[in-house]
Amino acid sequence: MxxxxxxxxxxxxxxxxxxxxxxxxxxxxxxxxxxxxxxxxxxxxxxxxxxxxxxxxxxxxxxxxxxxxxxxxxxxxxxxxxxxxxxxxxxxxxxxxxxxxxxxxxxxxxxxxxxxxxxxxxxxxxxxxxxxxxxxxxxxxxxxxxxxxxxxxxxxEGRDKFRPSSEDHVRLLVTFMEAAAGGDLGALTELFHEDVVAWNDGGGKVRAALRPIAGRDKVARFLAGLAARYDFTGARLVDVNGAPAIWTRVGRMNQLVVIDIRDGLIKGIYGMLNPDKLARVQPE
Known part of the structure; x- marks a missing residue:
């Protein structure tokens, strides 16, 4: 052999x-x-x-x-x-x-x-x-x-049978980040599925929401509140886990944002802020 x-x-x-x-x-x-x-x-x-x-x-x-x-x-x-x-x-x-x-x-x-x-x-x-x-x-x-x-x-449970194209995914992701950075409640709400949930992982290393935020209005208000306190800068597209994601800075913190799409709307938002988990996805 x-x-x-x-x-x-x-x-x-x-x-x-x-x-x-x-x-x-x-x-x-x-x-x-x-x-x-x-x-x-x-x-x-x-x-x-x-x-x-x-x-x-x-x-x-x-x-x-x-x-x-x-x-x-x-x-x-x-x-x-x-x-x-x-x-x-x-x-x-x-x-x-x-x-x-x-x-x-x-x-x-x-x-x-x-x-x-x-x-x-x-x-x-x-x-x-x-x-x-x-x-x-x-x-x-x-x-x-x-x-x-x-x-x-x-x-x-809750997954979309039909995956959006990469182009549609990028378009929705960029539109979402622009609305979030501008604190545009109306624009954010229109992008969200009614059962949208946002998760933020700071791992105790940086400040982040300690519980998932559920519901279109609550998630929109949460993001608008972040925009009022922090500047969103340096947004860059990266390909993560087989799909587009956005690398950005929120104030002094780095963040990777991944979205899950259902019925053409955002069903899940995953905000990774824990620096220990960002080492492999940091843009060059």
């Missing part, structure tokens, strides 16, 4: 671990641990290196996710996934790979139990058969099917 280069699999493994953990820092730790285990294994005995490495990374990520949930429950304010540049998100060859790395989907996956999240990612993004998934998560095949069904239903 020809020698297998672990580096050939690293992008795929990072993409898998990131989808399961919502943190590229943690994903890199998991993949590095997988590399150490790979080095300590008699590789000539491994018939399917990809399957072996996917199993190792999945189980390590599952263990990491279980411990991470405790930390996230004690997090200051809402915990949002760490955004990554689309070019660093691993292979995005299929619609399923792109969908499962989208920011809104990663956020929705926080609702799932660790085994449900693992099953969802392995089935949706990597199309593993249920018998392999069951072995990885330590369940029966029937239970793996049930977990996938439950997870799919929960992640699908």
């Amino acid at each position: 020809p020698a297998v280069d672990f580096e050939d699999y690293r992008p795929l493994l990072l993409g898998l671990a990131y989808r399961m953990l919502g943190s590229m820092w943690d994903a890199e730790d998991v993949v590095q641990e997988a590399w150490l285990r790979w080095q300590g294994t008699d590789q000539s005995e491994i018939r399917e290196p990809r399957a072996f490495l996917v199993t190792v990374v999945s189980r390590l990520a599952l263990d990491q996710l279980r411990s991470a949930r405790v930390k996230r429950e004690a997090y200051t304010g809402p915990w949002l996934p760490e955004p990554v540049l689309t070019t660093e998100a691993g292979p995005l060859d299929t619609a399923e790979l792109r969908d499962t790395v989208s920011y809104a989907t990663l956020h929705m996956m926080e609702r799932l139990s660790p085994p449900e999240r693992a099953v969802f990612v392995l089935r949706e993004a990597f199309e593993l058969p249920y018998d392999e998934i069951a072995e990885i998560v330590g369940s029966s095949v029937a239970n793996a099917r049930q977990m996938h069904h439950r997870a799919s239903a929960r992640v699908a």
Whole structure:
């Protein structure tokens, strides 16, 4: 059997671990641990290196996710996934790979139990058969099917069946940021879905709303209030998690703004202010 280069699999493994953990820092730790285990294994005995490495990374990520949930429950304010540049998100060859790395989907996956999240990612993004998934998560095949069904239903809640084009996404995002920077309540309200929710992640490092803000009027007033207190400057488009986002400064703070679109309107607004989570998406 020809020698297998672990580096050939690293992008795929990072993409898998990131989808399961919502943190590229943690994903890199998991993949590095997988590399150490790979080095300590008699590789000539491994018939399917990809399957072996996917199993190792999945189980390590599952263990990491279980411990991470405790930390996230004690997090200051809402915990949002760490955004990554689309070019660093691993292979995005299929619609399923792109969908499962989208920011809104990663956020929705926080609702799932660790085994449900693992099953969802392995089935949706990597199309593993249920018998392999069951072995990885330590369940029966029937239970793996049930977990996938439950997870799919929960992640699908409130999601738009039709993705806007990149051009439409950019247009709505730019219009939104212009209205927000100008504190234009009327213009903001027209852009929002009636069930719009805004999340802000400062992680206790910078000032940010400690609870999600829900409802068209409340979100518009919240943003107008920010515009009255701070200057929005240096707006730049960046491609994050497979979709356009805006990098901007709010007063002295850096912020990445990601939106989720439903029925042509903004359904979710994700404001990342925690500097620890912005390192990978800062424009050059």
